[in-house]
Amino acid sequence: MSSVSRTVAVAFADSATMLCRQLRHMLRYPTLILTAAGVPVVFLLLFVYVLGGILGTGLDGPSGGRDAYVNYVVPGVILMTVATAAQGTAISVAIDMTEGIVARFRTMAIARVSVLTGHVLGSLIQTLLSITAVIGVALLVGFEPTADFGRWLGAVGALVMIILALTWLSVALAMVAKSVATASNMLTPLMILPMMGSGFVPTDSMPAGLKWFADYQPFTPFIETLRGLLMGTPLDNSAILTIGWCALIALGGYLWAKKLYNREPTK
């Protein structure tokens, strides 16, 4: 093997090993998945049953009411699930960085960032499982997606991109944070962004300044893409914007995290 292909093979093998490590963590503490799904499910139920009757009526459309609102709010709740899971990732990365095990990894002849890649891939699987649980509950409370198989695939693809982007970002933020508590707090804005976009109400109903922010922040195209694919609403340019934002955030997050990991530990 050439040295480049050997390096790549090693990186794959080590990342796979680290992914196994994360999956074992997950199997040992399955409550993590339930917690990551729990918060969004509570929000889903609150919004649908407490606020949905009124909010649904405010939506444009023939039917309105609670039934229409379920279908409107699910993509927002899915994004909220992604943000909650990203916070979980940040916490577990921060815990890892404070433990001696990472110092051990650094003194071993393994692919440097494989421990981070393992976290990201583990989170991807965990988040997809959480989203499945959330969609399951949504179907029970009246969510009626119109997507055919192809559009479902598209939605999963979009979600994978979004999860990878936000997870790499949260890994980098977790490494900026010097403590587990800070890491958790730094991710809180990510939880609020779906609400300050088109996740829970159309941005048209917001005051001008907030509407401007909501229209241009990345969560709005994320949500509109999912909504378009699942519910058949117009996609416009949100799919392109989603791809662009995801590529930007994922690459930026990856490079940032890598740089922070390779920085000398300051003990």
Place this chain on the structure above:
Amino acid sequence: MTTDLGPSAVTATAVRKVYGDHVVLDGIDLDIPAGSVFALLGPNGAGKTTVVQILSTLIRADAGDMRVAGHDVVRDPDAVRATIGVTGQFSAVDSFLTGEENLLLMADLNRLPRRERRPSAAELLARFDLVDAARKPAATYSGGMRRRLDLAMTLVGRPRVIFLDEPTTGLDPRSRRTMWEIIRRLVNDEGVTVFLTTQYLEEADRLADRIAVLHRGKVVAEGPPEELKRQVGGGHVTLRFADPRGYDHAARTLDVMSRNDETRTLQIPSQGDLRSLRALLDRLDHASLTVDELQVHTPDLDDVFFALTGNPVTEQEPAR
């Protein structure tokens, strides 16, 4: 005992490391023969961990030439990483995984052939007396068990040079003894080189073929334990006074190594033999000083430092 004729496992020349304006290492030279145990002795904050971190490729030295198992630490860190094993000061185990899973994780990262993974883990679990706990998460382990698992994980990759940063700090006396046996057996049975740091003279004495004493970023003494102990001489005598005036007088007239004004205790260097003790008591009697309590100490790190530098150990710790 090893001879000095073997090839060097670790060499370091003029190693320097500065954090801000604090000079941590000020020109360290080391030469450790393969197959021996080397102990770096020093108090907290002396720079012992920094030496380990530099030699194990965790951090970079500002200057100096370092080679481990023949590989240049700066130019070829991956080759160094492939030959070393590091057990740091803080437990480097994955608390969420079981003991067995931790060892299998190391087997995978060290790219052991598939059929060797489980036998290797089983052998290490047996050797480190962890068979009963093999299926329990490491989070449930006691301090001694964690240390043993930590060292077992280090051994999965069959390292030729093992760095142990304060391997027994915080362990109870029994676990400490177990650890010493394990380390000694490693060197005797497998011929690995062990580089350990410690604050305990007793530990260095028990384990090491050679000891280097680190003081203010410099190696102030280096040699076999016997040689070092000869330099240090005996231990010291601690005297406690009930009467403040007697305490002041004694502090002024005796050859004091260190003093504690709050507890009114003085440490006096002493061989600990009958003759020197009698001489000390005679002096105290002569001055009519009433001693409340007298304790004779065998040599420890304080004595080493007092003998080598003329300062008690507490004054060497830099402010952090």
